[in-house]
Structures are given as C-alpha cells and as structure tokens.
Amino acid sequence: MERSIDHNVVLDNNITSYNRVRFINKIRIILNNRILGDVLATWFWLAKSREKRIIHDSIRHLTKIREVAEDLNNMINNIYVNDKLKAIDFYNKLDKDEKDADEIKRNIIKELSTSTLHPMDREDLLKLIFTSDDIAAFLKACSHKLKILLDIQIEIDKEIINRISEVELMIIKQIELLIDSLENLYRDISTTLTYTNLVEEIEEKIDMLKMELQETIYSKCETITIRCLLLKEAIEDIEMASDKCEDVADIIRMIATTYS
Template sequence: MLFGKLLPREGNFFVLFNQHADRIVEAAEALNQLIKHYADPLLREKYTLAVDEAESAADTITVLVNKTIHQTFITPIDREQIHSLINTMDDVADLIQDVAETLVLYDVQTITEAMHRFADLSMRCCERVRSAVGTLDKIADGTVAEAALKTCEEIDKLEDDADRVLRSAMSALFREEQDVRELIKLKAIYELLETISDRCEDVANIIEGIVLENS
C-alpha cells in the first residue's frame, strides 16, 4: 500500500492528449498549405519543415505518455485505452509526414484536384479529432459525452467522404493517366492521403469506447 502512495495518481494524460491533438492539427494545416503552394519551392520547403516539426513534437508527447503510464499508480481511464489512443493519434501525425515526404521523394510535379480534396478532408478530420479529444476530461457530464459521440460520428462521415474521393480519383487515374510511372506515384499518394482519415476514424472509435465506458 505504501508503494501505491508513493506513485503519482491520475497523471496529466488529458493535457498531453490535447497537446498531441494540437500538433496533429498543425501538421494537417501545414500539409494543406504545402499542397496549395506546392508550385512555389520556397513555400514547399517551409510547409514541409512545418509538417516535420509538428510530427516530431507529437512523437515527443507520445513517448512521454507511454512513459507516464508506467509511472502512474492510478490512471483516469484504462491504461490500454490510454496506450491505444496516444499511439493511434501518433499514427495520424506519422501519415501526414509520410505524405509530405512522399511528394518530395517521388518528385511529384503536378498537384491534382484530388490531392486538394484529400488535404482538406484530412485537415477537417484532424480538427474533429482535436475537438473529441478535448472532451475526454469532462465526459462524466452527459451533455459533454453526447457531444463527444456526435463529433466521432462527424469523423466517420468525413472518412466516408474520403473513401468516395479515393474511388473517384482512382477511377479517373486508371482511365486517363498514360504514364505508368506517374500512375504508380499518384496511386501511392492517394492511398496515403486517404489513410489519414482512416486513422482519424480509428481514433474516433477509441474515443467512443472511452466515452461509453466512462460516462
């Protein structure tokens, strides 16, 4: 019992979740700007760096959360939920960085309309993730819990929108693109972009579970 008293209780998990969600949104906003201004080499470099910095900051928070789990005697929610949530959130940040890096590595020359639509949907998904994460410390309040579930539903709908964009973009790509190398590059980028919304939906599913179990 003395050992339990010596270890911290609660921790600052909700604060760290919110900080990580902020970094995800920063990365998504930077990716959106990168795609909008891709034709300008200076702005391309600026926003690629912004994505990298946001992703690196998110990684630091993820490490801290996972370390804090082991240093905290009583956590505010289930340990496995904390672990799953922060690591799935980090997957979102990683994917955003993967897109930015792939654009450069594949030497993409032209940004398509589908990329713009994906980037916008990704940013909106990440903003909704931040909103949902921000409710977690108040879900004992039934009104807040209901709002959190509604936000998760909005993320699901945005993911459905991204699925439709992917199907449309792939159909057009295979019908119209004659250059096989360009087709391969764009296919990979489209799939990466769509996966961002998939991971946001995974975050939403974890949050739904937390809300239902703790509200």
C-alpha cells in the same frame, strides 16, 4: 464452609465478555473498512486525476498533429501554384512538427508507465496515443511522395493536386473534431459521441473521393510512370490517415462509454 458457585453469574460474565469482544471486533472492522475506503477513494481520485491529465496531454498531441496536417495542406497549395521553394519549406516544417508530436507521445508514454491507472485504462490510453501518432505518420508519408516528385521535377496535374487538397482539408476537420470530442469527454459525453460520429461520416466521404481520385489518375496515366505510382501511393497514405482518424474516434467512444 464451601462457597457455592453461582453458574448463572458465571454465564452472565462469559456472555458479557463475549459480547465485549464481538463489539470490539465490529469496531475494528468498521475502522478498517473506513480506512480501506479512504485509501480506495484516494486511489480512485489520483487515478482519475492522472487520467484527465493524460487526456489533456492527448489533446496537445492531436493539436500538434493538426499542425502536421495544415503543413501538408500548405505544401499542396504551393505545389498547385508552382512555388516549389515554399512547398519545400512547408515540407520541412511538417517534418519538425511531426517530430514535436513524437516528443509529446514519448512523454505521455513515460507518464503512463508510472501511473496508478488500472491496466485496462492504461491500455485504452496507449491505443489513443499510438493511433493518433499513426495519423501523423501517414500524413508525413504522403508529403514525402510529393517531395520526391518535386525533387525529380515531375509536374503534378493541377486537377489531381486540387482534389488531394480537398481531401486534406477534410482530414484537418476530422482532427479538429477529435480534439473537440476529447475536450468534452468529462463535460458532455453526448457531445463527444456526436463529434466522433461526424469523424466517421467524413471518413466515408473520403473513401468515395479516393476512388474518384484513383479513376482520375488512371485516366491520365496511359503507361505506368513514377508520377502515377507516387501519386497513387500519396492518395493511399492520405486515405489511411483518415482511416486512423476514424480509429481514434472509436477509441474515444470506448473511453467515453466505459470509463467516464
């Protein structure tokens, strides 16, 4: 006697089997997504942690650059009082501090080369480091022009050197504001933006002082001399250092508004 096939039972079994497979696949997807989510969360945490560490190192870098600026100001002050030996001592200290800043820069670049950061984040941090380094480079260039004048025993007009010192103090203030802005980057973005805006305002004042200084130099230089040329270049170097401070402020603003 032939057994009849209950098609309804077969259909029910097939549906049950199909639903079981779908259920298992859903579980697999959920587990895979959860694992992927955990992996991504870990990656983001590591990337953010490394970014904060690099920002901390950038603060150390700028702190050393502030020392370079202070060295230049001390050199200028000793030129003003005609103490050539002390002025040269501060020039040598500036040279050492600038090299120390370079070493910090190289270590940060090495850290970035092996980091898990997104390429765009890495690029912004590299811009921060290289542009900060430009500040120190222009300050050193200014000190070198002044040292040449000392070496060849050319007297520098006290009014001019006093005005250069005035500008240099403003650059020190700019660098301090940049440090403060980075220190507040992960605590209070509005404070960071306020500090960077102040850096820009100081740069505008320095632009005006530069023009006044150039007028003073031209009024005292009836003929083109080594003193006039070197002082003009020294003022341009110090003004470029201020411009680079503003550029660093722009980069910090970009980091603050985009990634923080």
